[in-house]
Amino acid sequence: xxxxxxxxxxxxxxxKEDVTLDCVYETRDxxxxxxxxxxxxxxxxxxxxxxxxxxxxxxxxxxxxxxxQKSTSSFNxxxxxxxxxxxxxxxxxxxxxxxxxxxxxxxxxxxxKP
Amino acid sequence: xxxxAQSPRYKIIEKRQSVAFWCNPISGHATLYWYxxxxxxxxxxxxxxxxxxxxxxxxxxxxxxxxxxxxxxxxTLKIQPAKLEDSAVYLCASSLSHRSSYNEQFFxxxxxxxxx
Numbered sequence: 436x437x438x439x440x441x442x443x444x445x446x447x448x449x450x451k452e453d454v455t456l457d458c459v460y461e462t463r464d465x466x467x468x469x470x471x472x473x474x475x476x477x478x479x480x481x482x483x484x485x486x487x488x489x490x491x492x493x494x495x496x497x498x499x500x501x502x503x504q505k506s507t508s509s510f511n512x513x514x515x516x517x518x519x520x521x522x523x524x525x526x527x528x529x530x531x532x533x534x535x536x537x538x539x540x541x542x543x544x545x546x547x548k549p
Numbered sequence: 550x551x552x553x554a555q556s557p558r559y560k561i562i563e564k565r566q567s568v569a570f571w572c573n574p575i576s577g578h579a580t581l582y583w584y585x586x587x588x589x590x591x592x593x594x595x596x597x598x599x600x601x602x603x604x605x606x607x608x609x610x611x612x613x614x615x616x617x618x619x620x621x622x623x624x625t626l627k628i629q630p631a632k633l634e635d636s637a638v639y640l641c642a643s644s645l646s647h648r649s650s651y652n653e654q655f656f657x658x659x660x661x662x663x664x665x
Contacts, residue, residue, distance in 0.1 A: 439591075472656075478638060480592070480656035526591050535644065536582065536605055537654060539591030 437462045439529050441540035448517055449548050456512045456543045458527030464488075469503065469510045470528040470537065480526070486510065517547045551575065553657035555641050561663045567629040570660045574622070574643030580604075581618055582654060583626050584640040592640055598624065599646075628662075636664045 438461040448454045460469065471483040484494065486503050494501045498515045514521055524544045528537040554573040562568050574581050580599050584592035595614065597604040600621035609616070613632070618624040628635055638661050642654040 477658070478661075479658045480640065480642075482653060482655070485653055528591070535580065535646075535654075536594045536597050537584075537592070539593070541589070541591050 437464075437529055437531070437538050439527050439538055439540035441527055441543050443543045444541070445544045445546070447546045447548065450519060451516050452547075453513060453515050454517050454545065454547075456514075456525050456527075456545065458510045458512065458540060460508050460510065460527070460529045462529060462531075464531055468530045470530065471501065471510075471512050472526045472528060472539075473523045474526060474542070475523040483512075483525075514545075517545075519547050519549055521545060522547045553641055553643055553655055555639075555657035555660055557660055558658060559661050559663075561665065562631055563665050564633055565630040567627065568631055568662065569625055569627045570639050570641075570662075572624045572626070572641030572657060574624070574641070575655055577645065578643035578655075579621070579646050580644045581624050582642040582644075583616055583624070584642065586638040586640055586659070588637070595626070595639075631662075631664045633664050636662055638662070 440459045467488045469486045473481045473483055484501055491503050500513045502511045524542045526539050526542045528539045530537050556571050560568055582597050583595045585595050586592040595609045596606040596616045598618040601618050614628055616626045638659040640659045641657045644654045
């Protein structure tokens with residue numbers, strides 16, 4: 436069965452601190468996709484990144500970076516120099532290559548305090 | 550480009566009443582998804598359409614939930630009769646295709662349902 440685990444329910448940091456959000460997944464598929472979404476208080480899910488199972492290169496986008504390690508089935512997300520606007524719930528998700536539906540973790544609520 | 554539209558944004562009903570939600574996906578997107586997000590949890594897929602056909606409705610409580618996507622564009626999700634445990638945010642998403650290369654999903658703002 437496919438499953439996504441985000442063990443951190445809530446994280447609170449002070450502005451400018453670095454923070455890493457953990458994501459561990461389970462799947463028997465050899466081809467799959469991993470995603471991170473941000474859900475601000477307004478409620479709309481905002482796409483952040485998609486990685487396929489064949490591409491283990493880490494990715495950096497501004498203050499955001501992602502570390503994908505198939506050996507540990509993890510896809511962690513780091514925010515460098517956090518800002519108050521980063522406060523949101525962050526979801527990690529997994530999708531099969533064939534059907535495309537997303538399986539979400541329970542989310543990690545990040546609070547960045549000034 | 551307009552995003553995924555949903556209405557209403559909020560709905561309060563009493564248990565055993567009926568309710569319907571509407572979704573208009575991004576123009577040209579063949580695949581449409583309905584998710585249920587209970588407070589404190591991640592979204593859970595209820596039903597997935599490819600054009601006007603159902604791809605996956607394995608987690609849809611079919612005794613009370615129904616959905617349709619006439620003409621392969623707009624979609625309606627209905628609950629009849631509603632139960633207290635149906636209180637949640639109902640999210641609609643769309644993607645160009647369910648095929649792997651195009652399965653980035655864009656989400657609407659959701660409809661927050663409260664069942665009293």
